[in-house]
Amino acid sequence: MSHYVIGIDLGTTNSALAYKAINGGDSETSAVERLVIPQLVNAGEVAEENLLPSFLYIPVEKDFAAGTTSLPWNGNPQYVVGRLAQKRGVENAGRLVSSAKSWLSHAGVDRSGAILPNHAPEGVPRLSPVAASAEYLKHLRAAWDAQFPESPFTEQEVLVTVPASFDAVARELTLQAAEDAGYRQVTLLEEPQAAFYAWIERHPDWRERVQVGNLILVVDVGGGTTDFTLIAVTEERGELALERVAVGEHILLGGDNIDLALARLVADRLAEKGTRIDGMQLQMLWANCRAAKEKLLEAGSTAKEQPVTILGKGTGLVGGTIKAALRREDLDTVMQGFLPETPSSEMPIRQKRSGLQEIGLPYASDAAITRHLAKFLRQQSAASEQKMTRRGPSGLACPTHVLFNGGVLHSPFVRERLLRVLNGWLAEEGFGEIEPLTGEDLMQAVARGSAYYGAARHGKGVRIRGGIPRSYYVGIETTMPAVPGMTAPLKALTVAQFGMEEGTDVQILNREFGLLVGEPAEFRFFNSAVRKNDAPGTMIEDFGDELEEMSPMEVHLSADRDDREIVRVSFETVVTEIGMLQLWCVARDGRRWKLEFNVRERVAA
Amino acid sequence: MHRLAIAFRSFFALIFDGFLPVDLITELGLVEKSAIPKPAPPPPPAPTAADGALQLLGILQRDGRLLDFLMEDIASYSDDQVGAAVRGLHGQSRESLDRYVKLQPVIDGVEGTFAKTPAGDPGLVKFIGNVPAGTPKGGTLRHRGWRAMSIQLPPIAGRSDVTVVAPAEIEIE
Incomplete structure (x- = not known):
């Protein structure tokens, strides 16, 4: 039985899986291979593709004829994932979950709550960004197991990649999704x-x-x-x-934004001539503009413009066709917006x-x-x-x-x-x-x-x-006489410094808190990718907009006895071997409680 | 057996046992109920050649809108308008066809140059022009021909009515 390392790129729009055999430490010789991912490409048609589009469609009863959404490993899946989801989602956007990964890093919403699809009509079952991500990961796991029955997925080492800019909460939620998908031995990599x-x-x-x-x-x-x-x-x-x-x-901000900007430019030009297009037609134009852009950008292409058409919706195909063109100067205009040649001093x-x-x-x-x-x-x-x-x-x-x-x-x-x-x-x-x-x-x-x-x-x-890619802070309200209409100014206690390495821990002994046993305590939590020189224990007073607030952290000191004791605790920061940040409250007598992110309670920022 | 005896024995057997003994069944020329073969559920109709053809039409319509194009009266539209529509339709139909049918020329040569008559099935080649008696050894290749090397259509599942080549679309606004 071979042993493998599996690398998974859980992308915003596409996911991929690559693997490498490791046999007796002789890992230099085996090549990195790519897994082909069987998926539904049309109703009733499973085909192998190199990428799994990160889209999930929640089918309505009779959306697809019975049996036409079955996969080789699952006769009746609850959701449709991949290419077919992406296709069908264009026609029925209210049931399509897309960009789940971006939602995973959005602190303004309840990320473990069933909030997607964001614009689902009343009555459509929703699922959380974590659950949607878990569905993509499950599909990849099943695709692996179907092709390597001798080497079950759960017995291989798995790496899941996250953007370097993901904060500790988004990383933890990604890990959560992997666990929900039945993954074991997962490491995150930037x-x-x-x-x-x-x-x-x-x-x-x-x-x-x-x-x-x-x-x-x-x-x-x-x-x-x-x-x-x-x-x-x-x-x-x-x-x-x-x-x-x-x-x-x-x-x-990414390629989809660029292509959509091109489509909007073409749609605006059509509107000037009196042709208005609807949402579904814009989707078609979006896809066509992407293709036209690639044609214009081909090496050696000197074409001034590339035609883009929106076919008529009904059976009147030719009669209803809307003609437009993507011009080379459109590309320049849009690039001027996304990649302007600005001086390095312009923020x-x-x-x-x-x-x-x-x-x-x-x-x-x-x-x-x-x-x-x-x-x-x-x-x-x-x-x-x-x-x-x-x-x-x-x-x-x-x-x-x-x-x-x-x-x-x-x-x-x-x-x-x-x-x-x-x-x-x-x-x-x-x-x-x-x-x-x-x-x-x-x-x-x-x-x-x-x-x-x-x-x-x-x-x-x-x-x-590398270590952790950010510095982390706990917010501490200063004790000042209350002024009506003013919130008490906030100071920030550094609990983890940029670059803190995997498998290390640090104690912050200069600041203690009295916490009531049996009552949940909540701390405001901040991070910064900019401030790298704050040593653990440093108190920051004027941080302007250099700190970014995250989900609060919560700790519940379980009571061994009935008395409502106040325990004096200090913080201890741990970065685990797989790079996860943990914050602990440590009492003088050595008792420890772990702080957990509360991703539910915060409302839109 | 005596008719009266049969009548009595049948009467009491049915009253007390609920069924007839085998010898009576034989005597009366009856067939045991359990032995009657149950009519099997009609097997799903085997896919016919027409099903495959309808399915391919459905695919070309779904991916490339080919039926809409062929069934539309395009006489009144300008060449410009037709051209614009065909450009999109052509790319999509081609992509779809490539996916399911692997097409290759029968003779992989340059049209307009000499080509030898391939051996084998006479149906591979159609001779045109000034055709002599007997099989010519070769001539000028005018059309390379097409041959479907393989065709792989997805299994027809679920939807029983293959005659619905494209479903009607109703938009909820």
């Missing part, structure tokens, strides 16, 4: 790191391609999210070592949102990926990374190499545009051009890289050191 491992896997001579002092920027623009990471090349005992020194904030624009906001995904208010990148490269550096991070006179982190990942960066046009911007910034700081690291299959890299990393843990393969 996607940009996985993409970099995929590059290492493809380049066994990678040690000759980078050198000590190099700084690698990973830009990952997927369907729904944008993720940045900086990896420094260092030296340890005479060998090259890698350290992840910075991760960006969570940006809900994302924060738009004031109206007080009463509909509950939906908190999309980035500034669509300019380059401005988000500029902000990321300007973020305050940690004392520990200062030697490793090359910085220009203005303080801008200046990477030497860049690795692109994600479907959007598949297009050379987009990559060149980003390179131009980056080179402009580097020139201003007095540095030479950035070197792109190439040669990856951008849609599969994350799954491949995670399988490689999992196997590398067994052999002598390189590991990127």
Whole structure:
């Protein structure tokens, strides 16, 4: 019986699974393979595809004829997952769950509550972002077991990737989804790191391609999210070592937004001529614009425009056809919005949102990926990374190499545009051009890289050191005389510092709290990807907008006796071997209680 | 057996036992009830060639809207309008056809150049033009022909009525 490491890219719009055999520690020789995923592509038709679209459709009775949604491993599944869900969802959007992953990281909603589909009509059963993610993971598990009956999924090592920008709650919920899907032995891995491992896997001579002092920027623009990471090349005992020194904030902005912007542009032009299209037609236009964009961006294409058509809805196909075209200047206009060539000093624009906001995904208010990148490269550096991070006179982190990942960066046009911007910034700081690291299959890299990393843990393969990608804080209300209409100012106690490594713990002894036994106590909880130099125990007073509030943490001191005792506790932070952050209350006598995230109670921010 | 004896024995057997003894059954020429073969439920009609044809039509309609196109009267539309519709329809129908039917030319040559007559089934080639008596050795290839190397249609499940090539659509607004 073979033993495998399985890497799963649980994506916003597509998921993938890659694996690598590990036989007796000889992991260097086996190749990373990709699992084909049988799924429903039409009612009654199961086909194998390389990707599992991360869509879930909740069928209504008689939606599909009896027996036509059965899978090889399940005769009557409750939900339809994958390609057919995506197709049918266009016709019946109220029953389609999409972008569950983005909801998983949305602190403004109850993420374990049944809230999806967000716009489901009355009476449609809903499910939680965690449950939807678990359905995709279950499908992948079943697809594995169907193809490897000798090596059951639950007996293999599994890595599930998450965006580097996922905070502790989103990571815990991802792990929860994996557990709900029956996974065992799961480790989470950050996607940009996985993409970099995929590059290492493809380049066994990678040690000759980078050198000590190099700084690698990973830009990952997927369907729904944008993720940045900086990896420094260092030296340890005479060998090259890698350290992840910075991760960006969570940006809900990706290729789907770009394609939708193109479709809107074309729809606006149609509207000017008096042709209005409805929601379903916009969906069709959206898909056609994506295809037309790819045609225009093909190497060597000089076409000024690419026709896009919306076929008539009824049997009058030709008569009802709406003609339009995607022009080359449309691409420039939209790229100007998403990838403007701005100076490195220009930061994302924060738009004031109206007080009463509909509950939906908190999309980035500034669509300019380059401005988000500029902000990321300007973020305050940690004392520990200062030697490793090359910085220009203005303080801008200046990477030497860049690795692109994600479907959007598949297009050379987009990559060149980003390179131009980056080179402009580097020139201003007095540095030479950035070197792109190439040669990856951008849609599969994350799954491949995670399988490689999992196997590398067994052999002598390189590991990127990183620790936790954020600093974490507990909010403490200051004791001040109450002023009507003013909330008491809040201070923040650092409980975990950026870079705290897996398998370590730290005690914060300088601050104690009196907690009542038998009563739940709640703490406000914050994180920051920007503040990296706050040592555990440090109290922060003026943090402006550098801290981001998360779900509160709750602890319930169980009573051994009946008396309502007050226990003085201090905090202890633990980062587990698989990188999960845990916070404990520790009493002087050694009793310990774990704080749990309360993802239910917080209302829309 | 005596008719009266049969009548009595039958009467008391039915009153006290509820069934007739075997010898009486034989005597009367009856057949035991349990021995009567139950009519088997009619087997699901085996898929016929017509089912496959209807299914393929259904697929081309679903993916490429081919029936809508062929059944529409396009005489009154401009070439521009027809062209715009066909562009979308062509790509989708082609993709769909590729998925289920693997098509290859019968003769993989360049049209307009010389091609040898392939051996085997005379149905592979149709000779046109100035055809002599007997089988010609070759000639100018005018059409490469098409051959379905394989056809893989999904099993017909659930929907019993294959004559519904495309369901009607009702939108709830």
